[in-house]
Amino acid sequence: MRMLLAVLLFITLGSVGFLFWQYLTPDLDTGQILTENNCGVCHDLSPASQVKKGPPLWRVFERKAGTVKAFRYSTAFLQSVETHPFRWHERNLTAFIEDPNRFIPNTSMIQKQSRHELSFEGVTEDANRRDIVAYLKSLR
Numbered sequence: 001m002r003m004l005l006a007v008l009l010f011i012t013l014g015s016v017g018f019l020f021w022q023y024l025t026p027d028l029d030t031g032q033i034l035t036e037n038n039c040g041v042c043h044d045l046s047p048a049s050q051v052k053k054g055p056p057l058w059r060v061f062e063r064k065a066g067t068v069k070a071f072r073y074s075t076a077f078l079q080s081v082e083t084h085p086f087r088w089h090e091r092n093l094t095a096f097i098e099d100p101n102r103f104i105p106n107t108s109m110i111q112k113q114s115r116h117e118l119s120f121e122g123v124t125e126d127a128n129r130r131d132i133v134a135y136l137k138s139l140r
């Protein structure tokens with residue numbers, strides 16, 4: 001009986017540990033799908049670095065915010081990065097895609113010019129943001 005309990009305890013702890021580990025480790029394949037689906041309509045993710053509705057995200061990690069020459073950023077965005085210049089890292093990317101408007105008030109990432117235009121609502125799930133940011137980091 002004791003042996004059986006020990007085995008059951010071992011299995012339970014093992015599974016909980018495994019699930020926890022899975023929760024903490026970013027999944028790049030999921031990140032790719034999520035990024036293509038949530039960001040790809042407006043952002044080129046390839047080395048071609050084309051301007052779409054938003055600036056290209058190839059090599060965005062560690063890039064200075066607001067510095068893609070060919071892209072016309074909103075006044076709100078430019079003013080914000082002029083006052084507080086920064087480079088894109090895990091923490092600020094995560095905060096930006098959770099709620100762009102809280103991070104840079106009035107950014108055009110969430111604004112629609114017309115009823116049919118695309119807009120971005122923010123990524124609400126922690127795990128999804130983590131996978132997206134891990135994938136963005138790999139775009140180099």
Ligand code: HEC
Nearest residue numbers: 038039042053054065066073074077107108109118119120
């Ligand atoms: C509806 C179109 C749209 C979607 C969808 C969208 N974005 Fe954006 N994004 C923009 C626009 C437009 C800007 C420029 C914002 C400004 O100038 O205020 C921008 C800016 C950015 C920047 C700043 C880049 C720089 O050069 O400093 C990052 C990073 C970014 N987006 C990441 C993402 C990620 C990651 C996703 C998906 C989770 C996403 N965006 C989804 C339109 C979009």
